[in-house]
């Protein structure tokens with residue numbers, strides 16, 4: 001017997017549903033989401049890949065769907081074609097070795113793996129990493145400060161999380177530029193409207209990254225002593241982590257390191273990119289934040305980063321799930337095997353939950369946004385993402401106080417992917433700082 005998730009919507013069918021997945025939609029999806037929330041809150045659509053899926057856009061439905069155990073993360077539950085199966089959004093992802101990661105599995109496997117990785121990826125480890133994030137941020141700004149202009153995506157928002165997560169994992173500095181290249185290939189060429197990758201380029205980059213991590217884990221495991229050293233890196237922590245005598249296998253540790261890199265880089269690029277873009281376009285909130293930072297306060301920065309995540313967050317559309325049994329969401333029957341996409345960006349602008357949802361209010365405190373998800377798959381990297389975003393935005397605004405957009409917003413290209421929402425470039429100018 002199917003259970004009910006969420007409320008039953010009124011049937012006020014409007015004859016003209018918005019066109020989804022066009023360039024206009026990628027530039028500004030919020031009007032289409034407002035329409036869906038109002039008229040078709042659990043909406044059947046055909047994705048650009050040809051896969052049929054349900055879009056869940058109301059906050060209450062989205063929150064409950066994210067926590068509903070009948071909606072599985074395991075693509076094996078998808079009733080669709082073999083080609084469509086396993087579309088987790090990881091470009092070039094193939095093969096069982098990388099598929100066994102947190103975002104693709106359900107309890108009890110998920111519970112075991114998440115418990116193990118949580119033992120290594122602790123808020124304490126992240127907090128201890130703060131000086132390194134500051135140093136990285138300053139070094140990246142030093143790279144362009146004297147020029148008076150920069151592309152904030154390529155020169156700042158993109159490299160920061162890559163170097164940060166590589167450092168945290170324990171990838172030697174001399175190898176980190178390889179990761180920057182591989183991740184760049186994955187990011188530039190994924191999503192509709194992406195540049196055309198050289199043939200097989202994305203898959204090759206994923207394989208190189210995977211092979212490198214597997215080899216590094218193998219070497220670190222061989223070199224690991226019996227007792228943890230203070231300041232040991234995250235990969236060593238992952239290898240060491242044990243739960244009731246159980247350890248991660250080398251394959252599981254490699255998949256975990258890969259998913260930390262993958263889940264943690266483009267999301268953070270887009271939080272910094274979208275966040276900075278919103279601040280550049282809205283002088284009121286931005287000046288208020290600058291004044292608060294100049295006065296040595298941190299509260300507005302903290303609430304502000306959460307608000308930027310709600311207002312125009314990096315994970316727009318797809319937090320894939322597959323109905324493992326028939327379910328009812330928001331009054332809509334979902335058949336077993338149907339894919340369900342929870343549209344975080346739509347839920348986080350729902351006027352039924354947020355006052356003035358289309359207003360950027362950096363001091364918003366009643367802000368239980370879904371930007372990091374909800375339930376057992378809640379973002380494991382949220383403390384790191386917060387640390388990076390707060391450091392990045394505060395340092396940029398402090399060091400380059402007259403930062404301004406150097407392009408017509410209509411000319412900027414958004415990456416209209418199915419998972420991420422982010423800018424391809426963010427050209428800025430400012431008074432050069434020698």
Ligand code: HEM
Nearest residue numbers: 102103263264267268271319371372373377379380381385
């Ligand atoms: C899960 C968002 C940064 C690692 C998630 C989910 C969301 C999310 C929405 C849940 C997906 C779902 O339910 O299907 C974000 C955002 C970030 C960010 C907006 C940055 C602003 C990071 C970072 C890391 C990370 C920096 C690690 C270094 C993970 C992992 C999961 C996850 C491992 C899977 C957790 C699980 O399935 O148990 N993230 N994330 N994320 N995130 Fe993040």
